[in-house]
Amino acid sequence: MNHSSGRASASICDHGGRWLHGFAINIGPQSSFMAELWGCRTGLQLASDLRISHLVLKMDSLLAAQMIQARKAGDGLASVLLSDIFHLLNSFKVCTVQHTLREGNSATDFMASIGQNLTQGTTFFPNPPVGIGSILHGDSIGTLFLMT
Template structure:
């Protein structure tokens, strides 16, 4: 068992937490995410209506939109956390050009390859609660990404928990860290 919670970025970095949600697989889907500084301060967020798709595509869109927002906000030293090990693995591995997700994976890789430092990492859902809430909240938004200058009222208690270091017990399997 391990205590899992949001982990702030190191000084000089920003943390992007991104998550996708699909109400069915496939089903109506959305994405959400937040950009925060080392003290947990909200720097920006997003929700995105994606349409009908699979859970893994919603996760990949969440990562893409999280990177897009962070770039647009001007941050250039970034740690992005997702609770989808599969999405991270798909981004890190090379695939045949006819892979069903090839276009989106290439968009994400091009975004990561811009003039900045990006580290991709896996976190458990307990460390990604704000993005999880935003992704579920996104299901009521129209298609496309919608930037959030301020946090929605419903997510504020989760942000406060993260700043206070609230953790949750979880059974975890020891693996090596995935970064890019």
């Protein structure tokens, strides 16, 4: 998720860091919290559509991760997104929600950089974008990268 632009993104990988699918979203001017919720909802829907049964959801927004873990409703549009997220969580046998530092989830930042030039809406990436392979591998083994 890009913290300044209202753009959200994610990649879905298997336990070995191999690409399954990804997306980037431009939701217009929104807070980083709202972009995180939009990205979470879209990622959960995509994972459900892919019939993934066991999921680890890594989020770099501590507040969003805590609200989802506690099943705590928000206000306004956040409450609608959280309600959708709570409903989607039921489609998985196991779904673990984890807070992660941005530096440990470089694939999401890579996807967000791709999303910088997207028009409003969602773009799906069934194939991995060029250049993400080594980033996915680094994320899967826990490599931290300094973010600029």
